[in-house]
Structures are given as C-alpha cells and as structure tokens.
Amino acid sequence: MAITVGEEFDGISEIYDSTRQAATEAELRAVSIELGDCCTILDVGVGTGRFSKPLSDLGFEMVGIDLSHKMLLKARQKGVRNLILADARNMPFKDGTFDASIIIHVLHLLPDWLSVAREMGRVTKSKVAALLSNGHGEWGMAANVSGNSASPVYPELWVRYAQLREEMGYPIKRNRRMWQNEVEVRVKLPPMKIIEVSDEVITTSLDELMTRFQQRHYSQQRDIPIDVHNKIIQKLLASTENADSTDMETASVLRNKQITRRIIKELAVWRPDQLCSG
Numbered sequence: 001m002a003i004t005v006g007e008e009f010d011g012i013s014e015i016y017d018s019t020r021q022a023a024t025e026a027e028l029r030a031v032s033i034e035l036g037d038c039c040t041i042l043d044v045g046v047g048t049g050r051f052s053k054p055l056s057d058l059g060f061e062m063v064g065i066d067l068s069h070k071m072l073l074k075a076r077q078k079g080v081r082n083l084i085l086a087d088a089r090n091m092p093f094k095d096g097t098f099d100a101s102i103i104i105h106v107l108h109l110l111p112d113w114l115s116v117a118r119e120m121g122r123v124t125k126s127k128v129a130a131l132l133s134n135g136h137g138e139w140g141m142a143a144n145v146s147g148n149s150a151s152p153v154y155p156e157l158w159v160r161y162a163q164l165r166e167e168m169g170y171p172i173k174r175n176r177r178m179w180q181n182e183v184e185v186r187v188k189l190p191p192m193k194i195i196e197v198s199d200e201v202i203t204t205s206l207d208e209l210m211t212r213f214q215q216r217h218y219s220q221q222r223d224i225p226i227d228v229h230n231k232i233i234q235k236l237l238a239s240t241e242n243a244d245s246t247d248m249e250t251a252s253v254l255r256n257k258q259i260t261r262r263i264i265k266e267l268a269v270w271r272p273d274q275l276c277s278g
Helices: 005-010 025-034 052-057 069-077 113-123 153-167 180-188 206-214 226-240 248-256 272-276
Strands: 040-044 061-066 083-085 098-104 124-134 193-205 258-270
Touching: 005 069, 025 052, 025 124, 025 193, 025 258, 040 052, 040 113, 052 061, 061 069, 069 083, 098 113, 113 124, 113 180, 113 272, 124 180, 124 272, 153 206, 153 226, 193 206, 206 226, 206 258, 258 272
Parallel strands: 040 061, 040 098, 061 083, 098 124
Antiparallel strands: 124 258, 193 258
16 A cells, blocks of 8 residues: 555654755745745645744744644654644635745645645735755756756666666555656746745765665655665665766766766745636
C-alpha cells in the first residue's frame, strides 16, 4: 500500500532539519517585503516551521497547516504556534480568513497541486505567494554554470536509485511529479508578479551526496527494508567509480567528484481571484 505524504514526512521528521537549508536572509527579505502590508499569513505545508518561526519573529501572525503530525511536533518544539493538522486540498477555514498565504518548497510534493492553489485562493484576501526554484536543487535537472544543461550526476543518481528499487521489488508507489509542478504552475496560473530572490552557483562534493544517500536522508528511501537499501547503495557507489562514461560531462564530474549547479529562486505572487478561477 502506498504511503501518504503525512506518513512519509513522519518518517523523516527527526532528521529533516539537518538535511535541509534553513530559510535564508534573501528568502525572508523577499517574503517579508512583499507581504509587508499583511498581518495574518497561512503557511501551507509548514513542516518544522523553517519559515513560520522566523516570519513570526519578524512580527507576522502565522498559522501553519501540515499533514505530518510529527513535523508539527518539531515546529512546536521551536516555539511555533497556531499549528493545525490538515489537508491543504480541503482547508478548515472560511473564505478570506487570511491576509496572505504562502507555500514554500511544497508544490513539488503535490500530485493535485491545482486543488491546493484554489484552496489557497479561497482562504486568502490579499496575496498568495510561492517560492519557486529554477534549478530544482537535488531533485531535478539542475542548470550548470553556463545555464545550458544539467549537472549530470544529480538526476542520473535519482533515476538509477528508482530503477534499482523497482528491480528489487520496491517501486516508488506514490505519484510524485517532482519539480514539473513548479514549471506547470507558471504556465497554467501565470503570477501577477515574479521577484528574483537569489541566483547562486553551488558546488557539492559527490562524496557528500552519496553520504546523504547512504544515511537515507530523503523521504523516498524510507519505505524499503534497510538490507535492500544497502544493496542499492552498493550499486550506486560502484556506478560513481566509473569515470569512463561515454558522456564527457558526466565522466568529468565523476573524475573530479564535484557537482556544480546554478539555482535561481523566485517568489511568485498571485491575487487570490487568479487562483480561484484557474
């Protein structure tokens, strides 16, 4: 039986913050400036409160919802208040309850993201904002320094991990479309405003990435037996030792063991009526 999003994040709640970057100064500045005329803000997919806590400290009245009970417990331990266990597709709020609503690093998790967007529009009076990535971190086709192609090892490792899971009888069961949602939302629901938050070139060592894989830092690795996971890791490690790839760019990354990515983060902003009618 496929696990739910809530169950998936219950399983990684203890290590979640150690495997994710905290809200950056640039991200908080962009959100706080754009929503500066708002008082009450709904944080959809609040998680451990990585954004709700600093935004609350800046004076915003935050309310957070999430499907993971254990992630909400972590947020409460940080001092985050006004937390509700709820499904973003059917929020327990009246129309126009909040001045603004935000959704940060969550859209890629939602097979039915359009329903969530409509609900956010329904419960919001002034602005709906989403932090989007053009580069997609560790889950998608991350642009390299030139911006012309992907850092090859990142997507290849994840594709290979998924293939090995399936070969060993443990296919990824839940329908996650990954970062396609962030591309589609720009097309299907064009924002009234897009604000560039940051444009960074980041270098990660291949060894660091493989350590994260080995320690099962990612939710897609939590629902298979540890012995199966270890077998997959051994195969992945063997593949990263092959520097004789016919793909010259991939071979170069494997030899140098450095992965360079360009990640552009943007804050997309909508009027609530744009989402309700989308």
